[in-house]
Amino acid sequence: MVNVIKKPFITPKRMNQAIHSQIRLTLLELSHATKAEISQRTDISFPTVSKALEQMEQSGEAVMAGIDESSGGRRPVRYALNAEHRYGLGVYLEKEETVYTVINYRGEAVATLNLPSVLEEGPEAFTAQLQTVINRYPSIQSVAIGVPGSVKDGKIFFIPEYEKFSQFDMKAFYEERFNLQVVVENDMNAAVLGYHDLSxxxxxxxxxxxxxxxxxxxxxxxxxxxxxxxxxxxxxxxxxxxxxxxxxxxxxxxxxxxxxxxxxxxxxxxxxxxxxxxxxxxxxxxxxxxxxxxxxxxxxxxxxxxxxxxxxxxxxxxxxxxxxxxxxxKEDYLHGLQRLALHRMMEGL
Missing domain, CATH: 3.30.420.40 (ATPase, nucleotide binding domain)
Known part of the structure; x- marks a missing residue:
């Protein structure tokens, strides 16, 4: 008997989500683009890109960013992500401070807050501090948290000198507590990602x-x-x-x-x-x-x-x-967290 390998069935909803995700990431990378440019960049058909952008405009996710000169036909419209559509948050926990950076939907930093360190006090103090920041910026949809320890699937399992955070499933706790998209990352992993992107x-x-x-x-x-x-x-x-x-x-x-x-x-x-x-x-x-x-x-x-x-x-x-x-x-670390928060926000839509 021949064993048939079953491939996962891709539903229309998942396909639509994947298309929107590719368009978001393309607009993020290029800052703005026409339908033809997006189609060429993503290998998504022009009609499909047009339909997706129409949906994104209706939801307020994408906006018109200008009109190009005509090359003989209709003048092509240029699109961009709506910076105010949603916000993300990058935060890192360090020995001497806790640093928060709020970003808009284009990945641009709109606010940075330097607050006292909570590593010695533990999760309860961090939760209270995080709640204050989220209350101040209620449009935050995703949070990327950097910690000086080893992380597996959002759970901190090795964090020398800060035992109150050891074995703390930070991702699961804050996703349930705040109903947000959360990613937790080791500080150096975030820093090398940030450096790679910035450089x-x-x-x-x-x-x-x-x-x-x-x-x-x-x-x-x-x-x-x-x-x-x-x-x-x-x-x-x-x-x-x-x-x-x-x-x-x-x-x-x-x-x-x-x-x-x-x-x-x-x-x-x-x-x-x-x-x-x-x-x-x-x-x-x-x-x-x-x-x-x-x-x-x-x-x-x-x-x-x-x-x-x-x-x-x-x-x-x-x-x-x-x-x-x-x-x-610090610059590389924060930038890495910003990118993680932004991509998590876009993937989670």
């Missing part, structure tokens, strides 16, 4: 974003354009990478910082820190061979990056050493 790098690059941070080192890894989470969603926890006979990368960082403080040079990277970071880069080179490794500007400067590259050449052939980039971690 306009070509698709399918392999990147590693390393941040020493306030809560210990972490890394976000993109391989061929996709975030790598690993079999147990523990990928990027570089604190545990063994480096020397008796300690790991986290312990190497702490020992170096302590030594620099004792020397009164806490603002400088010591030779031992340069070596520890070069060993980490060498490990990344030998395992994932990235196009670039990104560091936070608060952790190192250009001269430090050059020293790391030179030291790294002692461990791997210098032809394989990637570009070492200095970037703004």
């Amino acid at each position: 306009r790098r070509v698709d399918n690059q392999t990147l590693a974003y390393v941040y020493l941070g306030k809560n210990g080192p972490g890394a976000g890894i993109l391989i061929n354009g996709d975030v790598i989470r690993g079999s147990t969603f523990f990928s990027g926890e570089v604190s545990f990478v063994p480096q020397y006979d008796r300690y790991n990368f986290l312990e190497a960082v702490r020992k170096s910082r302590q030594a620099q403080q004792e020397l009164g040079k806490s603002d400088e990277l010591g030779d031992d820190m340069i070596d520890a970071m070069s060993r980490l880069v060498a490990a990344l080179v030998s395992i994932i061979n990235p196009h670039a490794v990104i560091f936070c500007k608060d952790d190192i400067n250009r001269a430090d990056a050059d020293k790391i590259a030179l030291q790294c050449a002692k461990y791997v052939p210098d032809t394989h050493i990637p570009e070492l980039v200095i970037s703004d971690w």
Whole structure:
């Protein structure tokens, strides 16, 4: 007997949702476009695009953004997403603060709020704070939350020093509490996604974003354009990478910082820190061979990056050493959360 593989049945409703989603993402990417441009970009027929845009105009999701010059026939209308149609929210939890950024339907930031940290207090304090922000902006439809810990399917399962959030199913709790679309992401995964989008790098690059941070080192890894989470969603926890006979990368960082403080040079990277970071880069080179490794500007400067590259050449052939980039971690992190909130909002419609 031949086993027949059943393919999932695509209902007209799902097909319509998929068409609208492609048109949204195209308008988001291009800022504005004509029906013909959307049809060509998405491979959706012109009549289908016309019908979908008519529905999107009626619902207030899309608006006319201008009329092009005629090439002999009717002048083509240009469309754009209605910025005020819906709002999204990106929020990250850090040791010293909780930062909220409200975005419109085009992904543009309309407000940023810096509020006290809630990591020590736990979910109850965060819920109260989040409720205040949502009350202030009732049009929010999606929330992307960044946390300094490991996340699987919206549940935080590893978050050192902040045990009150450990095993907290943040996604399920807030979706039920606020009736919103919620995505929860590790801070470094969000940062590497944000950097990739802001830097306009070509698709399918392999990147590693390393941040020493306030809560210990972490890394976000993109391989061929996709975030790598690993079999147990523990990928990027570089604190545990063994480096020397008796300690790991986290312990190497702490020992170096302590030594620099004792020397009164806490603002400088010591030779031992340069070596520890070069060993980490060498490990990344030998395992994932990235196009670039990104560091936070608060952790190192250009001269430090050059020293790391030179030291790294002692461990791997210098032809394989990637570009070492200095970037703004907070900017990348918030942008990554904004994109996650925006895409979640568009997918959830």
